[in-house]
Amino acid sequence: MSLKKRRFKYLGESLIEGNIKITATFAIVVVFLIFIFIMRESLPIFFNGEVRQEITFGKLFKGTAWQPVSDNPRFSLWPIILGSLKVTLIALFFAVPVAIGAALYSSEFAGRRLKEFIKPAVELLAGIPSVVLGFFALMVMASFLKNIFGWEIRLNAVNAGIALGFAVIPSIYSLAEDAINAVPRSFREAALGLGASPWQTAVKVVLPAALPGVSAAVLFGMGRAVGETMVVLMAAGNAPLFSFNPLNSTRTMTATIAAELGEVVFGSGHYHALFFIGLVLFLVTFVINMTSWALFDGLMSKLYGSKK
Amino acid sequence: MTNKMNLRNIKDKLKIGLTGSAVLLILAILTIILGTVIIGGYKSISWEFLTQAPTEGMTKGGIFPAIFGMVFSLLLMLIAVVPVGVATAVYLHEYAQPGFILTKLIRGAVNNLAGVPSIVFGLFGLGFFIQFIGGGLDRSLGQAGLFGQPCILWASLTLALMNLPMIIVATEEALRAIPQAERAGALALGATKWQSIRHVVLPQAIPGILTGVVLVISRGAGEVAPIMFTGAAYYLPYLPKLPTEQFMTLGYHIFVMTTQSPDIDATVPIAMGATLVLLALTFSLNIIAIIIRSRTRSQLRKGR
Amino acid sequence: MQTGTDRLEIKGFNLYYHRTKALEDISMTIPEKRVTAIIGPSGCGKSTLLRSINRMNEMIDGVKVEGQILLDGEDIYQKDIDVVELRRKVGMVFQRPNPFPKSIFENVAFGVRMGDNVPAKEKLEEVVERSLKEAAIWDEVKDRLHRSAMELSGGQQQRVCIARALAVEPEVILMDEPASALDPIATAKIEELIFRLKEKYTIVIVTHNMQQAARVSGFTAFLMLGKLVEFGPTEKMMTNPASKLTEEYITGRFG
């Protein structure tokens, strides 16, 4: 009996394999479609004559007022770009030390049992829906902080930034912890063997070795913060003011889309402007995330010699 | 000398304590949020609350339609996302060659997809599903406003796209944990590649896939930004029967109650109750995921 | 008993892992219904050679082969060879027992179930029983066929793996150090089993244990650094090796 393949014997097999392969390319298709469709709806700002009577690319960066539904609509993106920046920085200012401190503690100093408790706790924090964080910041935290610090405005960038910090702590923590854990044990043993204290070992040896990964974690958190919607929509007061004061109400790019897309006239300049904001968000988070990914990957191949 | 050493020791201890307090802070945040929502919400929870519709401009009544709509949309989302996610993971881990350009592209796309802001998914759902696909369908069917408008179907598909990376990552992690020797064992017995995947690999990956499914349900239940323009409604006086109808859902309902209520004082207890229900749901799902994961990990350690 | 026919013939066989040559110009014949041992120092290519005979090397990427391996005169490296059929004819037992996390019954029935025509339930039960008996483990597991194979001891697992290979009725069985992960008693059982199986099957076994090769095999191939140094009847090789290298190896001067 010959060992030659009988024709069509593996037809079913190759059909299944082909299907799986085609399905796997779906992720690529989706990313492309997202880019193309967000682009498609923002392009009229550049090319459509009718839309350009209302809004042009230049107008998006002129002045400091975002007033899309007034008699004399103004579409300056500066206040909401500033809002996104402000809230993101405040969130990172709060979340980075907490997340990295906790990651360092859990991988360097905590006992095994404590460690097995911290991770699920962080996962639970990650599991809180952002609308719940927004709700908490809006209904509870804002009044509390206002009373303590005597704020004039209850809903402001600091309030939103802190709540946003809650949302990004888990992202930063888990990536930072992975990076710190990836540092080979031999590094630690060498440092301890040379008489360094556990703290010195952690801060002078382990953390620097993991630095690309920790930076990746911070960037990753930043991407999350820039793209987060519900927390800032509910907790920041939602006024698109051009103000550097963190205690003023503010409005981010994400919140602008969320707040206005529901009432916008389809095909109007305002409508296309909102998609343009989406395009900016897509590109910004794309760059941030890819940088973070490259940094993290670079660390892993440095520590392990090859890609994990 | 000894004094100096002691001082350094104490300083080190303090610094370590500082990082430890970061852990405590995380636990505190968790406890405070949970505590506030429980204290503020438990009084509202009753059988009626869970089974009745909101009344009098959402200042009275229950949240049943929001729960119903949420379950409806999550089921549709799962039907879409699980097969695609599992197939992608199987391709990446079982078929693809690591250095291949296509493999790298898929991995890059999955990573990127995981980082796209949720509101951008909302925009995409509106531009692609509702206007392009839905609008196109309506035009070719010669009718208006059936597919080219926000509805459960489009919202669920938008959620599915957003959650695709999570299923892929969870499944791949499960596949990685299965020893190569078992695949070799199956092939050496004359199983085809697909047979070895279907009968040896996938059955063992089920707990991992399940973890992914549970997490995706949890995340899907809480996401608001992607669905607020693709299907979710402020208020509906009836329950949706078809995927082409709009729906109420818990997360959006909470948002609406807290930001658009005509009488905020009357709404707060209801909103708290709704938040408690949502939080209880996502917490239990996350705890289930944690338990499945630690079970399978300890089984792995025992050499199965 | 008719012997002396060659089932397998390896002709000028080279194998590369990426650019490194792991097997160089191997030529030998493997006689029917005999045990042929492959010996040699660790890393010399024994497993590689064995995996070449049922094309399991294809699971590893970057593998390239040259030359021929003939099974009953047919080159298994030709284009259009049905690798699945090949592996059903040439079974394999691995170094570490690798049962599936399924019941003992399902483990043994696995290969049969994956075949073209799956027999009815009674027939399948017969096959399982026959294979487990052939692998000398039936008595130990007959009351727990539907319990997980993972609960068995290492030696029992390995015999279930042998039964699993036997169930698809192969003609050749490849064994890669099948007892190296087992204790002496379990090892003795496996050796005894191999000795009996050769009445029906052509067996190729990799071992780094000289005594084991002497006990179970009729022919021995000695590999070093990817090359076949010597091949012949085991007895002759153990008492009067042709090559100086072989002599040094079997008297334990290296390896």
Ligand SMILES: Nc1ncnc2c1ncn2[C@@H]1O[C@H](COP(=O)(O)OP(=O)(O)O)[C@@H](O)[C@H]1O
């Ligand atoms: N998967 C692989 N990839 C690259 N090189 C390999 C691989 N497997 C084995 N080798 C190399 O091939 C040579 C022979 O290995 P092997 O056949 O496992 O030897 P043995 O079984 O005699 O100990 C060794 O040098 C080993 O490093």
Ligand SMILES: [Mg+2]
């Ligand atoms: Mg070997």
